[in-house]
Amino acid sequence: MDLDEYRRGARSWLAENAPDTRAEGAPDAGGVAAAKEFMVKLYDAGYSGITWPREWGGQGLTQAEDRAFAAEAQDFALPTYVFSIGLGMCGPTLVDLGTDEQRRRYIRPLLRGEEIWCQLFSEPGAGSDVAALQTRAVPTDGGWVVDGQKVWTSVAHHADLGLLLARTDVDVPKHKGLTMFIVDMHAPGVTVRPLRDMSGRAHFNEIFFDGVHIPAENVVGKVGDGWSCAVTTLLHERLSISSGVGMGGQKDNPAAFEALRAAHAGPGGATDPLVRDQLVELYVRSRALALFNQRLAQETKAGIFPGARGSAAKLLLAELTLFQADLATSLAGPEAVAYPGEGDGGESAGVRLANTIAMAPGMALGGGTNEIMRNIVGERVLNLPPEPRTDKNVPFKDLRTSGDASAADGRLA
Amino acid sequence: MDLDEYRRGARSWLAENAPDTRAEGAPDAGGVAAAKEFMVKLYDAGYSGITWPREWGGQGLTQAEDRAFAAEAQDFALPTYVFSIGLGMCGPTLVDLGTDEQRRRYIRPLLRGEEIWCQLFSEPGAGSDVAALQTRAVPTDGGWVVDGQKVWTSVAHHADLGLLLARTDVDVPKHKGLTMFIVDMHAPGVTVRPLRDMSGRAHFNEIFFDGVHIPAENVVGKVGDGWSCAVTTLLHERLSISSGVGMGGQKDNPAAFEALRAAHAGPGGATDPLVRDQLVELYVRSRALALFNQRLAQETKAGIFPGARGSAAKLLLAELTLFQADLATSLAGPEAVAYPGEGDGGESAGVRLANTIAMAPGMALGGGTNEIMRNIVGERVLNLPPEPRTDKNVPFKDLRTSGDASAADGRLA
Amino acid sequence: MKLVLTQEQRELREAVRGFLATASPLSAVRTAMDSETGHDPAVYRRLAGELGLTGLIVPEEYGGAGAGHAELAVVLEETGAALLPGPFLATTAAAVALTQARTPDKELLSGIAEGRLNAVYVPASGVGVDAAGGDGRAVLRGTAPQVINGMDADVLLVETADGALVAVESAAEGVTRRALTTLDPTRRQAGVTFDGAAGRVISEGDENGLARTRDLLAVAVAAEQLGVLRAALDAIVAYSKVRVAFNRLIGSYQGVKHKLADMHCKLEQAESIVRHAAWAADEAPAELPAAAALAQVYLGRACFEVARDSLLLHGGIGFTWEHDAHLYYKRAKADEVLLGPPRTHRARLADLLEL
């Protein structure tokens, strides 16, 4: 099928079936039920798992169709938020690395929204440096017992399953002692605690594992091979962020160019020249990134895999997100920071602007900080030499941790 | 004497005695002769070596008077360029570290402009990393024999004497095998070759040493102690740059705020609002740095030594220099880059703007790159932990050099 | 020009800093900001009473300390760094406006100085004078949409649309106050509507006084921003000396170190600009307008950028509610627009420079 035709089909299906609600962020329980209903329809229409293998329940199409659908979907507010981790990260990892039994068991329910997934990598002491994680998995009869704490876990309070990275060996260097598991989030010993982000809402969770049992068949990949599995997952994460999966579209963003144009300029053009010029700057940055993303999509269609260049797009998106939220509030002035509350005059412009500026840093922190993205672009796109590393060949138990007095001096020699 | 009074005195002396010429950059031979004449007058009036000890020929006053004089001098174009290395770096180093004989022999002639000095540290393979230098000094009867190459040497073609850093031991770590010398630039085996900078003019030189003999009494400090001597010199260099010694004033800078205001705006205020706002930005940056420099000067007067904070001022000056040259040419448009030549219509605005943009990177490269300045501010002002170092405890002869295949991988472990 | 603190000013700074460190550490700020009033009245009482700070710039004849704006800047830098909730800045603004009036109002000034009166200044409100009685009374009508600490006010000192300064009791008939939601949880604001509310005229048609008040407020807010900037920078500098990633302290990475160096450069310039503006406020009235506009242009941006980068360099922890980074970030953004959109300060500076 011709891509334009595919796009038109997607558009008309979306126009008919996309719910007419703004569904940004984590929904409540009722929202989850509605989202699950929608997901079944999406799957049955062939728009869930577009690039995933037919064998396991996907559509077997290319990145081009996937990006085409995503581009169309940007204009709608699809309630796919709770599935985004499964669709963007966990599922693709299982497709790549799972056993056939795992794929058979998990992929289709994931694509149809019957089971919600979360991802359990980061820890308080292991953010950018994921491989420094401390959560232990110790072998036991027929499986493993897990103890530890994870953090930054989106949708965990709705999740049925999680993709867990835990340390199975402390006597080898840190990248070599990790193993990936599928964990039942309803298992005894799993505690999910909401973690408020800087906007005051609980978009994330902390997860505590207290003697949680995981059956042996839930190991993903090989024991001790967790780091390379995680790299696969993180690669999918970056791709999914840069391709727009799991991102709200710009349509409802009060800091996007069109919204600011409507608020501060207009066809008459009789506005403050300095405001005009700031809107030009926003247009330039938005359009530059949009065209870059479109070029990446066209290259993908032409068989050129974007690879680490997706990290450049993610970095630019993080910067644009900060820039436009900052600009929007600066243009609006005092009303962007003090406004009638939600219960007291409905959703004012102020509420939405304040929420935008309060959430803006998220894009620069989730899925790898800007510094990590710059390292990736530098090392994997430009092939620059890596930073000297001191943590690669030392047993994990001998490494420094934050606040450790021995870390007070960065000197190696 | 009250500082304001001192300032008024300096101003009136300058008004009477400062030559009425623009004397930026290296002068020709005639210019040097005139400059030497002026320097004698300056010395005899008590304005050369203001903070230097009376014992060796200085005035024994404080940094406050020094900065006051420099502030007044900014409005004049003093022909002190050829003495700036001696006054800013070599002389202060000898005051701090020289033997009494060296001080007696060299300081007064330096302050009176009778002998011109240059500084011989940098090499093609040792720029930011000065301690990686390769020039060798080997002991011989009654002294040393020097072979090697130096670069970036300002005023060397006029210099009578040089402060040289050379390697006297390759079997110890790089910082430990260096020694500082006073070298006679007229000695046999010294070749000075002009090095054209990016503006096409020869502001710098390359110096070749081919079996040059240096007498034993010309060692500055101790043999093997050259690095700590060089640190003293470099500290003086940064201070002298940040305090404005050796810098052309802003008065004649066609990219400074007042010049751009005159060229692009005016009392009527009827100009393009975008240009106005860019001029506001330039004013803000210029004024912010000027006030910071004034605060440093006042702190110095109050007995608070600026220390490494001078590197912050130098970094900001480098950025301002680039910003304003860029802005000036962008505002001017095509005429900033194509204009009647000097011989063909005199010194047009274009010539001066083009020269400004062509020289702008110099401030960010001379006296330590911006990256080095950021390291200094980070480590010595904010006390941040240092970069891991691999070059501190390894014999010099075992270190990597640029282009060396073994350097193709930055990994340490 | 005085850009370096005097011995007395340094002592004042230490006193305020010491007081706030024990009376209002960030843990207490968090408790206060979740409370009904949004601040701890006991802390505010001590600030006014023990330290006499509400009367700092009130002339001695009205019971104040008669100090200058350089001293006020020192204090506001500390309250800013501490993110102190409560009406200190608002009341200070009222004191500034009152001291600039042709005939200073003894009752209000002494009430502020003694800490028994929370007055809140409502600048450039656009509120109209409905009727003015010959007895120094005026009836106001209109809305001031954002008034800092408006709910804490005993008296609202309104700059009306026609440039009068009118004091209205917040309990007066015709005054309706509505608490707003704020981005910055450490400073409350209110919308205030005047519907035929009667007040007392403090001054009329005093353009110079109002302009000078506006400039002095710009300096005061800039001083607070300097404190926020410094505290946000201090926080990330400290964190970068203890946080380890990839077996190294993050402050040893140039990706962090060089950003912190640039932030320090902003701090150095910001402090210089605030000191200069405060000096001009006290000793060089002709230089004040440009110095004040410069202070708002530079500090608004620098403070927000540093607070933002401080948050970002903390990594994920900086995105959590429990970490303090977002409090600096939000105060910085709120302060940046407190006196109007940033472009208004740039435009004013352009005018003053005759561009």
Add this chain to the structure above:
Amino acid sequence: MKLVLTQEQRELREAVRGFLATASPLSAVRTAMDSETGHDPAVYRRLAGELGLTGLIVPEEYGGAGAGHAELAVVLEETGAALLPGPFLATTAAAVALTQARTPDKELLSGIAEGRLNAVYVPASGVGVDAAGGDGRAVLRGTAPQVINGMDADVLLVETADGALVAVESAAEGVTRRALTTLDPTRRQAGVTFDGAAGRVISEGDENGLARTRDLLAVAVAAEQLGVLRAALDAIVAYSKVRVAFNRLIGSYQGVKHKLADMHCKLEQAESIVRHAAWAADEAPAELPAAAALAQVYLGRACFEVARDSLLLHGGIGFTWEHDAHLYYKRAKADEVLLGPPRTHRARLADLLEL
């Protein structure tokens, strides 16, 4: 929208790149820029002859290749990256203007396509028409202060103050050309004065044609800027893999690496914008004006910033005449203002966006 090169376009790129690498490496550019004409005529002849590049966008009926602006952009990116001296851009601009005229001029177009005629376009010159004969002749008076490769021109194609397009032989009476000093040593310019010089009117009052020509030139210059940007970035990336400081390759320092990553992000966006604008030039005329203005706004800044940072990151060596960094830096600055001060492109974009 086509943002990815076709197979044919990639082959064209390789052919031009390969030719320039052998015929005009930077060492040859340096020789040429110090020569009397400022370029190597032999290289230019081969470019026109062997490669047929002067006729690239000239329609086949006039002896050209009839290719599109996407192909032209591919070529200009390479000549830009190579800092090729000589009148290729200037002649191409003339060809663009001629192909946009209502009645294309066969003689000039075929002369350009065959490489026997150096025509130079003089856009928006402000030169006045002194008298216009009914026979398609016009007499020009006025000065065009900066004309790229003006000394190389056989024919000057002048856009007059009243929007006519007039071809004047540079050898004609009343034409005075004076070589200028240029910041960029790889591209010469001239001041041209017309003092009653007679020329041939190519078109009159064709506002649409002139506007489209202006947009197409904006795209062409942006393509050249993309090449300069890429080459400046490539140079510093390569250097950072061989230069050692403190026993480490400088590319391993985040202070360098992160800057290079940001520069790469600019490159990715710059390329996307140029491809889009070139596509619009060929296939979406309604999108061209905004795409062309965007290309000038983005590329002008990005190209200069990357060239500047490339020079700076080289350290001291980048400040020397013998190193090539300054050649990119100067070309980038000259290109940024080639079509007028950068603010004019921003203003045009604002108009097109109806801001």
